Amino acid sequence: MSLPKISTKAALKLKPRKKKRQNTGLAPGSLIFTGQKKLEEAQVMLVEYSIDGEVTEQKAEGKIPDSDGQAMVKWYDVRGLHDVALVEQLGQQFGVHPLALEDILDTQQRPKFEDYENGLFLILKALSYDEETQRVQTEQVAIFAGDGFVLSFQENETDLFPGVRERIHSGRAKIRKRKADYLAYALADNIVDQYYLLLDRIDLILDDLEEEILSKANRDSKGKIHNLRLQTITLRKAIAPLRDAIGAFSRVDSPLMSEGTDVFVRDLYDHVVQVMENIDTVRDMMNGLYDLYLSEISFKMNSIMQVLTIISTIFIPLTFLAGIYGMNFQHMPELSWEYGYYYLWGLMIMISGALIYYFRRRNWL
Known part of the structure; x- marks a missing residue:
């Protein structure tokens, strides 16, 4: 698959600009939305399930759906963070700490990961690759797991957890037999699994770019x-802190953590560590590609100089x-020769042929 041409200037334009923070100087716990509004109206999806009961889903835009109170786990899936009033209402209803709401x-x-008295709080980044702009897109996801409920917050309207939703509807899945802490783990695990797909896509891009450099290295390369390199920096900034966050999640001593869930969280920690190792490998491959690019440019320049030098030597x-x-x-004996002109041409051709033969014998051509 061929890559779109991106010049050096275009690549520089792709670098995301640093955003100015809007909540500096405010009191801790002040609720200020610092991102971009990515959908018109916030949406809330309530999923309720238990071991033997039916799974129910209800959707409402801009409000919190009512629950019948019979389910073992209630999952409030909130899409759109610009509605500060909705986030504050959820926080008051479920006792979410103001600092968590601020985050x-x-x-x-x-x-990051925080262990509050009435809930486990995790923030991580959902990553995807935009083929059009050739950039890694980041979306913040926040998960708050309490006693019998989970709140998940994301910026976009796109469903980030179709796999988890499918497992909930399947009566054979472990998720239906466990509590809210396992659902929080499942949501985080679903996000981390997407990292592998992103790294696979970057590996394919690196392979295509290597072939391009070996065949025709140019400024676009x-x-x-x-x-x-910029996208790798974005990946590392998004995933490196997650290693410590998941590590803290796996070691948390909280009554909200059910017996046996910590094993799965430790496995998730191993996945994050593996992703970080893959990112380091990608970074090393990128440095190798840059060295290869410089070598190919230098080789091409040396080849050009070699040809020009040989041409100059012949002439x-x-x-x-x-x-x-x-x-x-006036007195040059050769000027009076009848075939002097042709003799001179013959001598020039013989000299040129002899030099070319010599260069070939020395593998200079």
Whole structure:
């Protein structure tokens, strides 16, 4: 699959600009939305399930759906963080700490884990690759798991958890037999699984870029390498703090953590560590690609200089002969030869042929 051409200037334009924070100087716990409004109206989806009962889903826009109170786990899936009133209402209803609400609305928050008295709070980044802009897109996801409920917050309308939703509807899945802490783990695990798909896509791009550099290295190749380097930085900034967050999640001592869930969280920690190792591998491959690009450019330049040098070497004796017989002396014996012109041409051709033969014998051509 061929990559779109991205020049060096275009790659520089793809670098995301740093956003100015809007909540500086405010009191802790102040609810200020710092991101971009990505949908017209916030949406809330309530999923309720138990071990033997039926799974129910109800959707409402801009309000909190009512629950019948009979389900073992209630999952409130909130899409759209711009509605500060809705987030605050959910926080008051479920006793979410004001600092956690502040972090939910701050889309520039780094991945973290907090153990509150009435809930486990996790922030992580959902990552995807935009084929059109050749950029890694980030979306903040916040998960708050309490006693019998889970609140998940995301920026976009797109469903990030179709696999988890499908497992809930399947009566054979483990998720129906466990409590809210396992659902929180399942949501985080679903996000981390998407990292592998993203890294696979980047690996394919690196392979295509390597073939392009070996066949025809040019300025566009340098721009693509620079763009991938920026995307790798984005990946590392999004995933590196998550390693510590999941590590804290796996070691948390809370009554909200059911017996046996910690094993799955430790497995998730291993996945995050593996993803970080893959990112380091991608970074090393990118540095290798840049070195390959410089080597190919240098080799191409040396080849050009070699050809020009050989051409110059061939024409040096020819220029010498042409210079001698181009002088304006009256008494030059060769000027009176009847076939002198043809002799000179023959000599020039013999010299050129001899030099070319010599260069080939030395593998210079």
